[in-house]
Amino acid sequence: MxxxxxxxxxxxxxxxxxxxxxxxxxxxxxxxxxxxxxxxxxxxxxxxxxxxxxxxxxxxxxxxxxxxxxxxxxxxxxxxxxxxxxxxxxxxxxxxxxxxxxxxxxxxxxxxxxxxxxxxxxxxxxxxxxxxxxxxxxxxxxxxxxxxxxxxxxxxxxxxxxxxxxxxxxxxxxxxxxxxxxxxxxxxxxxxxxxxxxxxxxxxxxxxxxxxxxxVGQRRYNVEVTGQANHAGTTPMGYRRDAMNAAARMIHGINDLALSYGDPLVATVGEIQAQPGTVNVVPGKVMFSIDARHINGEELQSFTENMTENLQTVADHIGVEIDIDMWMDEPxxxxxxxxxxxxxxxxxxxxxxxxxxxxxxxxxxxxxxxxxxxxxxxxxxxxxxxxxxxxxxxxxxxxxxxxxxxxxxxxxxxxxxxxxxxxxxxxxxxxxxxxxxxxx
Structure with missing residues (x-):
């Protein structure tokens, strides 16, 4: 040509x-x-x-x-x-x-x-x-x-x-x-x-x-963290079951774990919602998404298993409940x-x-x-x-x-x-x- x-x-x-x-x-x-x-x-x-x-x-x-x-x-x-x-x-x-x-x-x-x-x-x-x-x-x-x-x-x-x-x-x-x-x-x-x-x-x-x-293979999750909503001014920090605090620690942990696995693994928290979503209320519930991808199925499984263990550990430490729903699993x-x-x-x-x-x-x-x-x-x-x-x-x-x-x-x-x-x-x-x- x-x-x-x-x-x-x-x-x-x-x-x-x-x-x-x-x-x-x-x-x-x-x-x-x-x-x-x-x-x-x-x-x-x-x-x-x-x-x-x-x-x-x-x-x-x-x-x-x-x-x-x-x-x-x-x-x-x-x-x-x-x-x-x-x-x-x-x-x-x-x-x-x-x-x-x-x-x-x-x-x-x-x-x-x-x-x-x-x-x-x-x-x-x-x-x-x-x-x-x-x-x-x-x-x-x-x-x-x-x-x-x-x-x-x-x-x-x-x-x-x-x-x-x-x-x-x-x-x-x-x-x-x-x-x-x-x-x-x-x-x-x-x-x-x-x-x-x-x-x-x-x-x-x-x-x-x-x-x-x-x-890449993909696994996607919806995570629901349930604590206790309470007054932001009258509830001491040590007495809180703060769903947002727990979710923030979880998301930070997901990012750190993904970095430790290295390329080509990627993990993304792309959506987050808090309830009741009011400036002066300790959040009683937080929902967030997770999208994890890798070209190797065994590595993807290893990452997501470690990730879910870590999420549960954070939930136990903060004193909140957690529900993890994997709704997509494609090799x-x-x-x-x-x-x-x-x-x-x-x-x-x-x-x-x-x-x-x-x-x-x-x-x-x-x-x-x-x-x-x-x-x-x-x-x-x-x-x-x-x-x-x-x-x-x-x-x-x-x-x-x-x-x-x-x-x-x-x-x-x-x-x-x-x-x-x-x-x-x-x-x-x-x-x-x-x-x-x-x-x-």
Missing amino acids: NVEHESQWEQDLLEKINWLAQFGKDSENGGITRLLYSETWLDAQLALKKMFEEEGFHTEFDEVGNLFARLNGSDYMNETILTGSHIDTVKNGGLYDGQLGILAGFFALKHLQQTYGQPLRNIEIVSMAEEEGSRFPYIMWGSKNIAGQANPEDVKQIKDANGESFEEAMSKVGFRFKKPRETARDDLKAFIELHIEQGNVLETEEIPIGIVQHI PVPMDPAIVDIIKQQCDKQQLTYKLMHSGAGHDAQVFAQDIPTAMLFVPSRDGISHNPQEYTEPKDLAEGIKALTGALYELGYENELSLNKKGIPKMNETTTIGKESEV
């Missing part, structure tokens, strides 16, 4: 990013709100469908609203290489999270078709219905349906903030639950997702491409070494600079990785910003990421041999991600 062609490619990509961002654009705040099964969500999917068809790709929706665009293979019609990401956004989100992966797949397939013609096996782009959990308390609905992991019973009764049920919203835009006989697709042989990093490692190190080797997910090697080889061949790294956020790739060989590519995210209208990636970095993706898709779709094995890693614990609105 010559410099002039590459510059045009970057310009075309930016135009497409801004074009797709029109669907759900907030003119006042500058972000995008495109929630599952909303009118703007449907408009975006239909616009993408038209764009794909104009390039000659075969398109179809599945039952739940995942959109597929296919470049048909010539020899191995029962083998499909899949790429793409999710079309939904968080409320007032950015222009790159999710939709970049869809457009990257579009430009990759367009280039491959124009340059090499028909592939040996099918290559598909997917615009997945949902990943974020921003409208309903359920995440990764799109990928879980493709992978055969979604259970309609888990979402039939849930509602959005306006009281509309999941099933009602889905039916309004013309989609339905899959029937029991409609299982996971058996033609999918590999999945590659390109995504912004949602962190500042690549930008800080001035590296345009991250090749993901692991997606780390490794990416497929064979596809990681293919991406590395393509980067080396094209003289693209890359870094092997892990993902500290959850992605649709972790769902697919349980059944088929899967890999992820990252491009830098300015200041590490994500889920925010200020999301931005330099055009030259976008182009580098798409070059790497294109090379990998060529290797997987156009070469005669495809020696990838079926995955056999443990299934995600779906029940722990239901009933909680959560950004992944």
